Amino acid sequence: MESEANKILDEVTQGDYKYGFVTDIDTEFAPTGLSESTIRYISAKKNEPDFMLEFRLKAYRHWLTMTQPKWAHLNIAPINFQEIIFYAAPKKKKEVSSLDEVDPELLATFNKLGISLDEQKKLAGVTSVAVDAVIDSVSVKTTFSETLSKHGIIFCSFSEAVQNHPDLVRQYMGSVVPYTDNYFAALNSAVFSDGSFCFIPKGVRCPMELSTYFRINAANTGQFERTLIVAEEGAYVSYMEGCTAPQRDENQLHAAIVEIVAMKDAEVKYSTVQNWYPGDKNGLGGIYNFVTKRGICKGSNSKISWTQVETGSAITWKYPSCILLGDNSVGEFYSVAVTNNYQQADTGTKMMHLGKNTRSTIISKGISAGNSNNSYRGLVRISKNALNSRNYSQCDSLLLGARCGAHTYPYIQVDNKSSIVEHEATTSKISEDQLFYCQQRGISAESAIGLIVNGYAKEVLKQLPMEFAVEAQKLLSISLEGSVG
Amino acid sequence: MLLSIKNLHAGINGKEILRGVNLEVNKGEVHAIMGPNGTGKSTLASVIAGREVFDVTGGEILYQGKDLQKLSIEDRAREGIFLGFQYPVEIPGVSITNFMRTAVNEIRKFKGLDQLPAGEFLRMMEERKRLVEITSNLTNRSVNEGFSGGEKKKNEIFQMAMLEPTLAILDETDSGLDIDALRIVANGVNKLRRPDNAFVVITHYQRLLDYIVPDFVHVLFQGKIVKSGGKELALELEEKGYDWIKKEQE
Ligand SMILES: Nc1ncnc2c1ncn2[C@@H]1O[C@H](COP(=O)(O)OP(=O)(O)OP(=O)(O)O)[C@@H](O)[C@H]1O
Numbered sequence: 001m002e003s004e005a006n007k008i009l010d011e012v013t014q015g016d017y018k019y020g021f022v023t024d025i026d027t028e029f030a031p032t033g034l035s036e037s038t039i040r041y042i043s044a045k046k047n048e049p050d051f052m053l054e055f056r057l058k059a060y061r062h063w064l065t066m067t068q069p070k071w072a073h074l075n076i077a078p079i080n081f082q083e084i085i086f087y088a089a090p091k092k093k094k095e096v097s098s099l100d101e102v103d104p105e106l107l108a109t110f111n112k113l114g115i116s117l118d119e120q121k122k123l124a125g126v127t128s129v130a131v132d133a134v135i136d137s138v139s140v141k142t143t144f145s146e147t148l149s150k151h152g153i154i155f156c157s158f159s160e161a162v163q164n165h166p167d168l169v170r171q172y173m174g175s176v177v178p179y180t181d182n183y184f185a186a187l188n189s190a191v192f193s194d195g196s197f198c199f200i201p202k203g204v205r206c207p208m209e210l211s212t213y214f215r216i217n218a219a220n221t222g223q224f225e226r227t228l229i230v231a232e233e234g235a236y237v238s239y240m241e242g243c244t245a246p247q248r249d250e251n252q253l254h255a256a257i258v259e260i261v262a263m264k265d266a267e268v269k270y271s272t273v274q275n276w277y278p279g280d281k282n283g284l285g286g287i288y289n290f291v292t293k294r295g296i297c298k299g300s301n302s303k304i305s306w307t308q309v310e311t312g313s314a315i316t317w318k319y320p321s322c323i324l325l326g327d328n329s330v331g332e333f334y335s336v337a338v339t340n341n342y343q344q345a346d347t348g349t350k351m352m353h354l355g356k357n358t359r360s361t362i363i364s365k366g367i368s369a370g371n372s373n374n375s376y377r378g379l380v381r382i383s384k385n386a387l388n389s390r391n392y393s394q395c396d397s398l399l400l401g402a403r404c405g406a407h408t409y410p411y412i413q414v415d416n417k418s419s420i421v422e423h424e425a426t427t428s429k430i431s432e433d434q435l436f437y438c439q440q441r442g443i444s445a446e447s448a449i450g451l452i453v454n455g456y457a458k459e460v461l462k463q464l465p466m467e468f469a470v471e472a473q474k475l476l477s478i479s480l481e482g483s484v485g
Numbered sequence: 486m487l488l489s490i491k492n493l494h495a496g497i498n499g500k501e502i503l504r505g506v507n508l509e510v511n512k513g514e515v516h517a518i519m520g521p522n523g524t525g526k527s528t529l530a531s532v533i534a535g536r537e538v539f540d541v542t543g544g545e546i547l548y549q550g551k552d553l554q555k556l557s558i559e560d561r562a563r564e565g566i567f568l569g570f571q572y573p574v575e576i577p578g579v580s581i582t583n584f585m586r587t588a589v590n591e592i593r594k595f596k597g598l599d600q601l602p603a604g605e606f607l608r609m610m611e612e613r614k615r616l617v618e619i620t621s622n623l624t625n626r627s628v629n630e631g632f633s634g635g636e637k638k639k640n641e642i643f644q645m646a647m648l649e650p651t652l653a654i655l656d657e658t659d660s661g662l663d664i665d666a667l668r669i670v671a672n673g674v675n676k677l678r679r680p681d682n683a684f685v686v687i688t689h690y691q692r693l694l695d696y697i698v699p700d701f702v703h704v705l706f707q708g709k710i711v712k713s714g715g716k717e718l719a720l721e722l723e724e725k726g727y728d729w730i731k732k733e734q735e
């Protein structure tokens with residue numbers, strides 16, 4: 001009975017990656033490998049002010065003193081940093097002000113990804129999504145910048161921010177994730193090429209969803225992007241990030257940093273749909289996704305909410321976190337992580353309660369299939385002064401088949417007596433009964449698994465903005481689908 | 486003939502449960518299957534629906550002239566076989582609306598029809614809900630999640646009304662229903678009866694058969710249909726129990 005259900009699950013979960021195309025875009029590369037001269041090359045290419053080069057070099061020198069962390073529940077082949085190209089830019093990118101000037105191959109890429117910038121632009125004010133797209137290392141096009149600037153909102157590529165708003169960049173860059181934070185954060189700080197920058201001034205509610213699409217296209221290229229979001233007092237923004245990469249036999253490195261600063265009464269919602277190439281059925285190739293995401297609720301009553309749907313990457317190492325410094329501030333983490341075949345994910349969050357009456361919620365849904373390994377790792381720390389604080393954590397694992405693994409590592413530290421931490425964890429399987437019930441209604445095993453998995457993840461999916469939720473639902477089904485014999 | 490079962494043997498993990506079942510069902514007919522607990526009624530229903538945990542070890546099942554064993558579970562359903570479950574399973578987070586829409590559209594695709602537009606689908610839901618007297622809030626909930634026993638059974642009838650099967654097998658749909666719910670379920674079945682479809686109703690109680698009047702009543706005992714008759718057989722069983730049948734078998 002068990003084995004029958006497992007057989008169906010196996011057949012259904014042998015899906016193929018649907019975003020594995022390569023686009024033939026004329027690309028300019030940095031010399032392969034990592035050294036101070038690579039960093040100087042990148043900084044010069046980007047025409048950066050001195051403080052940026054200094055920041056990069058300090059980070060690089062610090063990185064040289066560090067070693068790759070080993071503590072995650074991951075099996076990582078050694079990375080040879082001298083074989084990676086740290087900077088690749090589509091050549092024709094220069095100064096595009098209208099879509100007509102964008103490389104048609106690039107636009108075709110977006111169409112394949114299901115995002116049409118063209119459409120987005122036409123529907124201005126209707127769909128209300130502003131898109132910044134980062135292909136390989138360089139930000140290609142930011143739509144809607146003009147509309148946003150009317151509200152005083154800055155939404156542009158990181159490079160542009162460095163050129164046009166150097167003071168803001170200088171003030172906030174590295175303030176939440178210092179370059180000393182960890183191995184991959186140091187690496188990113190040394191070599192990051194581009195990313196998104198977003199600044200919402202005091203009292204402004206951003207009138208549309210802001211969105212960035214990241215894509216690794218070139219071979220042997222690492223992508224190191226950096227996102228910085230600052231919400232001033234009383235500001236609100238909902239930010240979405242999506243990503244894909246072509247199918248390649250080698251592993252590619254993606255080491256990003258996201259920093260969020262929320263001042264008094266500000267709210268930032270950050271949503272990610274991560275669909276980097278996961279490698280093939282035998283575990284060959286795929287993206288190494290090592291990301292440091294952290295937000296600080298600096299002012300009182302501020303709120304930062306992370307929602308992530310992680311379906312891609314060969315290895316995911318990622319803990320979007322909140323530092324709850326302001327009194328009454330709120331941190332949330334909603335996550336669905338799917339692993340299939342030989343994928344490995346070690347993901348979770350850190351909630352650092354420093355202010356009084358701070359609250360955090362963690363909802364994590366892991367879905368494992370094939371030979372994959374899926375770990376939740378979460379830290380909830382309530383400091384001595386964070387009186388009357390609350391955390392609620394719920395970590396559920398769904399196993400599809402018998403060869404995959406699910407692990408939960410909750411770390412809890414409470415240093416005062418007035419705070420309460422609750423942790424619940426469950427592990428379940430898709431039962432043969434459920435599959436039979438669906439199939440008896442004419443639903444194929446493939447769709448049935450899609451339905452059941454989406455139902456399981458509903459609590460998290462409903463946190464996503466509408467535009468993203470539909471895509472995420474499809475992705476969840478697709479990443480587990482395949483041919484049913 | 487709609488369904489023809491000949492000398493069907495089936496079991497699980499080497500244990501034989503069905504030991505030579507013979508049954509013929511024509512369009513327009515209602516058959517009732519009765520019998521003591523554990524004699525294989527639900528197993529028979531599951532085997533007709535194609536549940537893979539059971540092994541068919543002998544005999545054949547023809548449905549509309551087709552060998553059912555060659556069809557997958559979902560294709561049997563798409564060809565018009567519906568099973569109302571004795572124990573409907575919960576599917577957390579999946580709304581009945583979404584569930585039914587997926588089912589209806591996959592069946593339509595199988596038949597070469599276009600997807601039903603959302604508006605039309607919702608109208609159809611409303612209409613069928615009225616047909617089986619279902620209150621609206623049930624369909625907004627997740628499939629069977631937190632439903633009472635009776636609500637689960639009503640939901641099965643609603644799904645049957647949505648899918649309009651050619652052969653509906655209802656496994657103890659009357660168990661656990663209060664008198665009103667029983668009437669609602671029975672009325673639902675009666676409204677859906679047509680000359681071109683058929684019902685196989687598995688039940689322990691004659692009272693359901695007061696509402697859904699069967700053309701034939703069969704007694705399944707130790708994996709075999711040991712007695713068949715008209716609706717008066719149900720009355721006789723109600724009165725005398727199964728002892729006399731057991732004795733006849735010895
Ligand atoms: N999955 C299973 N694994 C093992 N044995 C099973 C399984 N399903 C059914 N059986 C056994 O097969 C026999 C017939 O069961 P079945 O459910 O078909 O009976 P039934 O006639 O429907 O009984 P009831 O009137 O109680 O619903 C029983 O002995 C039961 O224990």
Ligand SMILES: [Mg+2]
Binds near residue numbers: 526527528571656657
């Ligand atoms: Mg039964």
